[in-house]
Amino acid sequence: MSAKILDGKEVGQAIKDRCKKQVEELKAKGITPKLGIMRVGAKGPDLQYEKGAIKSMNECGVEVEVFEMPADITQEDYIKKMQEVNANKDIHGILAFRPLDNIDENKAINEVMSPEKDIDACTSINMGKMLLGDPTGLYPCTPSAVMEILDYYNIDVKGKDVCVIGNSNVVGKPVAVLLTNRFATIKVCHVYTTDTKEKCKNADIIVTACGVPNLVKAEQVKPGAIVIDVAICRVPDLDENGVQKTNPKTGKPAMKTVGDCAPDVMEVAGMQSPVPGGVGSVTSSILASNLIKACKIQNGIPLE
Numbered sequence: 588m589s590a591k592i593l594d595g596k597e598v599g600q601a602i603k604d605r606c607k608k609q610v611e612e613l614k615a616k617g618i619t620p621k622l623g624i625m626r627v628g629a630k631g632p633d634l635q636y637e638k639g640a641i642k643s644m645n646e647c648g649v650e651v652e653v654f655e656m657p658a659d660i661t662q663e664d665y666i667k668k669m670q671e672v673n674a675n676k677d678i679h680g681i682l683a684f685r686p687l688d689n690i691d692e693n694k695a696i697n698e699v700m701s702p703e704k705d706i707d708a709c710t711s712i713n714m715g716k717m718l719l720g721d722p723t724g725l726y727p728c729t730p731s732a733v734m735e736i737l738d739y740y741n742i743d744v745k746g747k748d749v750c751v752i753g754n755s756n757v758v759g760k761p762v763a764v765l766l767t768n769r770f771a772t773i774k775v776c777h778v779y780t781t782d783t784k785e786k787c788k789n790a791d792i793i794v795t796a797c798g799v800p801n802l803v804k805a806e807q808v809k810p811g812a813i814v815i816d817v818a819i820c821r822v823p824d825l826d827e828n829g830v831q832k833t834n835p836k837t838g839k840p841a842m843k844t845v846g847d848c849a850p851d852v853m854e855v856a857g858m859q860s861p862v863p864g865g866v867g868s869v870t871s872s873i874l875a876s877n878l879i880k881a882c883k884i885q886n887g888i889p890l891e
């Protein structure tokens with residue numbers, strides 16, 4: 588048996604189709620949603636997300652401006668830039684890449700960004716609204732992407748035992764909150780959890796977000812379980828002899844993207860989101876949908 592693939596590209600496309608219609612309605616009112624991206628330096632994961640985000644925004648018909656700052660920018664200068672972008676009326680949503688090295692994110696993002704522009708839920712206001720299940724809040728993109736995949740495939744989590752692996756502020760914790768708001772029963776595992784494997788084995792649904800290739804093995808997955816792999820890990824791309832391939836375009840050693848799950852998890856799971864082509868490909872569509880929501884809030888347009 589092989590798991591049914593939960594196709595993130597398909598889910599992302601459905602979200603973008605909804606977004607396109609809403610953008611047309613906004614443009615008819617003379618409003619064009621615009622995203623501001625705050626990037627410090629040129630880190631791989633930031634550039635990877637930026638590329639996907641710009642592509643999604645273009646497909647939905649919204650504008651993007653990237654504010655690139657030097658890798659050694661001071662906290663003071665970063666805060667100045669954040670205040671300026673936040674005050675810019677043409678920009679309806681801000682994506683500030685994290686983590687920020689040597690900059691206090693609480694002072695530079697949480698205390699400066701308006702919650703109405705905080706489309707990736709970096710502020711405590713939006714995190715709090717999510718905890719309360721307040722629909723006026725903007726919820727974080729990747730955890731929302733997990734929920735959108737479950738919804739698209741009509742997976743009802745009510746009363747299901749869910750094992751979340753990873754307790755980060757960006758994925759593990761918020762995804763546990765969104766799932767508990769829908770009455771799933773959640774275990775959140777992390778580095779100090781004893782017997783994560785046994786806890787996993789009893790779960791109807793596993794959500795893993797660690798960034799550790801082969802962390803989740805087939806033997807710890809209940810046959811037929813639903814596995815959502817949120818990790819995006821870059822690893823060397825090896826040939827059948829274990830020798831790293833060469834990228835034909837660049838001539839450099841070839842890399843590939845994998846998740847937390849070992850390849851044979853696919854044989855045991857009932858349904859599984861692949862990497863790439865799973866949660867990661869839904870995240871930037873949610874960013875577009877959050878941007879539109881933010882734009883509506885700022886223009887006093889009712890949310891449907």
Ligand SMILES: Nc1nc(=O)c2c([nH]1)NC[C@@H]1CN(c3ccc(C(=O)N[C@@H](CCC(=O)O)C(=O)O)cc3)C=[N+]21
Pocket residue numbers: 632633635636638639640682683684685686707709728729819861862863864865866867868870871
């Ligand atoms: N405030 C903040 N929020 C973030 O969500 C955030 C961040 N900062 N800093 C950087 C990391 C990294 N990250 C990625 C997202 C998508 C891909 C990615 O590769 N996406 C592919 C799809 C990959 C797949 O198909 O699985 C795409 O969009 O086409 C990579 C990396 C988000 N991050």
